[in-house]
Amino acid sequence: MTALKQYQRLECTGLWREAPEDQRREVLVQFGDATLILSDPKSSVAISHWSLPAVERTNPGETPAVFSPGADATETLELDEPDMIAALEAVQGAVKAATARPGRLRGALLGTATVSVIALGAFWVPGALVAHTASVIPAAKRAEIGQTVLDDLTRVTGTPCDNQLGLGALAGIAERVFGPVDTPILYILPEGVGQPLSLPGDVIVLPRALAESSKGPEALAGTALVEGLRKKDADPMIALLDHVGLRATFQLLTTGDLPPGALQGYGEVLLQTTTTPPVDTRVLAAFEQAQIPATPYALSVDPDGKVTAGLVANDPYKGLSPTPLIPDDDWVALQAICTN
16 A cells, blocks of 8 residues: 555654564564565564554554554564554554445445446456456555465465564565565465465465575565566456456456455465566666666576576576675575574
């Protein structure tokens, strides 16, 4: 989602607790366009990313304000900065306006989009209906649908790897690759994932093998970067709606909800789907802008270097030693993200 303009770049300190039994820890809280970034105030290393549409206040009216990244989350964040509290409550209000009453989907869309569908239904091709629906789904609903897909995916792969130090390192990679604004949430799943996957709600799933590579974090970072480019070209919501079909798509458009069970089994479909990366010129430009060498990514995709020879030959950092993506200790922690 695009957060309210007056709150962009807002930051303050807060007290973060990963689980109820843990001690509170001071963190730097930064308000982005789509995420709330929690960082170590001394090292500036990101500890956690929260999806803004999913953030909930757990003690309305009390002080200090306590927030969590979702209804079932164990993490909490205590804040007493009025502007940050107001910003988060403004986002919550926007989410409720979009999902809890006739609004963006159930009001305006039901009135205008449905009339359009009826008027053009005789010749409006299915692809146009899917594309239109994907374009008007609010960020909160995308995040909800993405979480449902992730839950279905983990039936096959196991739950996301969640070693605490590894998660902090993974969040640091995400911010290093994509910047502090509109940073996607990265997950590593323990089994069954052979290629990166994009889910609605700005989520990227990565194979475990990338985290355990002996060649450093550049291959993982590059894979995330390329997948971020690919999902700009191919909205994961469109593929999802193609899967659920026109009836379910129309129900989402007109009521704001997919039919129960519509996404059951979609995780397995994603695991079997073959994707095509963007053209080399775009990939190389993105690597140069992000200041990440392209060769480690290219060789992780194609160890023989035949298919990705163009990326290796034109790597903007070939033969150079760019600044390390993350500290060595963070890389060691990331390699152990799937261990407890």
